[in-house]
Amino acid sequence: xxxxxxxxxxxxxxxxxxxxxxxxxxxxxxxxxxxxxxxxxxxxxxxxxxxxxxxxxxxxxxxxxxxxxxxxxxxxxxxxxxxxxxxxxxxxxxxxxxxxxxxxxxxxxxxxxxx
Amino acid sequence: xxxxxxxxxxxxxxxxxxxxxxxxxxxxxxxxxxxxxxxxxxxxxxxxxxxxxxxxxxxxxxxxxxxxxxxxxxxxxxxxxxxxxxxxxxxxxxxxxxxxxxxxxxxxxxxxx
Numbered sequence: 001x002x003x004x005x006x007x008x009x010x011x012x013x014x015x016x017x018x019x020x021x022x023x024x025x026x027x028x029x030x031x032x033x034x035x036x037x038x039x040x041x042x043x044x045x046x047x048x049x050x051x052x053x054x055x056x057x058x059x060x061x062x063x064x065x066x067x068x069x070x071x072x073x074x075x076x077x078x079x080x081x082x083x084x085x086x087x088x089x090x091x092x093x094x095x096x097x098x099x100x101x102x103x104x105x106x107x108x109x110x111x112x113x114x115x
Numbered sequence: 116x117x118x119x120x121x122x123x124x125x126x127x128x129x130x131x132x133x134x135x136x137x138x139x140x141x142x143x144x145x146x147x148x149x150x151x152x153x154x155x156x157x158x159x160x161x162x163x164x165x166x167x168x169x170x171x172x173x174x175x176x177x178x179x180x181x182x183x184x185x186x187x188x189x190x191x192x193x194x195x196x197x198x199x200x201x202x203x204x205x206x207x208x209x210x211x212x213x214x215x216x217x218x219x220x221x222x223x224x225x226x227x228x
Contacts, residue, residue: 033216042121042203042220043158056215091157103148103160104216 002027004094004107005074012113019079019086021110025094032075033104034067037089049075082114119206121219129227134191136222138204145207147180147187148216153200161189161202194226 005024013019025032030051035043048056049069060067064082069075079086089111093104118141128134138147146165150158162171164180164187171178177190187204201223205216 035218040223042218043205043216045215045217048215058215093158103163106150106157106159108157 004029004092004105006090006092006107006110008110009108010111010113012115013082014115015083016081019082019112019114021077021079021090021092021112023075023077023092023094023107025075025092026105029094029096029105031095031097032069033093033095034075034077035091035093037091037109039088043091046077079112082112084114087112087114119204119217119219121204121222123222124220125223125225127225127227128194130196131193134194134198134224136189136202136204136224138187138189138206138219140185140206140217143184145184147184147207148205149178149187149189150203150205150218151200152203152221156200158203191224194224196226196228199224199226 004026007022011019023032032049034046036046037043045059047060047067049067051069052071064080066078077090089109091109092107095102095104120139122137126134146163148163149161151161152158162178164178167184168182169180175192179188181187189202191198201221203218203221205218
């Protein structure tokens with residue numbers, strides 16, 4: 001059973017470009033979470049999605065950031081017009097359901113560098 | 116909003132010494148999880164604590180949840196070089212969605228052989 005998959009593992013963008021980060025949850029998991037981690041910092045919750053629904057986006061910046069989890073295919077975190085401050089590691093996690101009792105399984109992350 | 120604070124931020128120990136990291140929440144937690152992240156890696160789930168005053172052990176690791184469910188600790192006995200990494204606590208937010216974890220900033224452990 002493959003774990004959570006994220007691609008690309010490393011992404012370099014110039015200021016003003018768009019970044020698309022993909023996350024495929026573990027088989028059988030329908031709940032996806034996105035986190036951002038700055039160097040030497042903890043993980044900051046961004047958004048929680050189920051298939052075709054955004055459940056909680058309280059951690060998402062109001063502008064330039066969006067997320068989706070379509071019926072088919074991976075979850076996508078999209079950052080438009082990237083700035084240097086967007087440089088970070090972005091982790092996706094999945095769980096079989098949204099109950100707080102469940103552990104979250106993390107993917108390897110996408111390291112975004114904005115030049 | 117709810118905050119989870121973790122201390123110390125860094126800890127350097129000699130191999131064989133003990134290590135403890137502490138986690139405090141500004142509000143009562145429903146449960147708390149602990150994760151370990153190796154350098155360059157991703158967080159890996161260690162354990163979850165649910166009950167007030169709960170204590171769980173995994174080999175050399177001992178996890179405690181405070182009586183008021185607002186603090187927690189992780190204690191490692193006789194550290195080994197394989198324990199190197201950053202240890203995060205994560206509390207479940209009562210007021211947010213059921214799956215919304217609030218992470219502390221972590222304690223980075225280095226072990227000198």
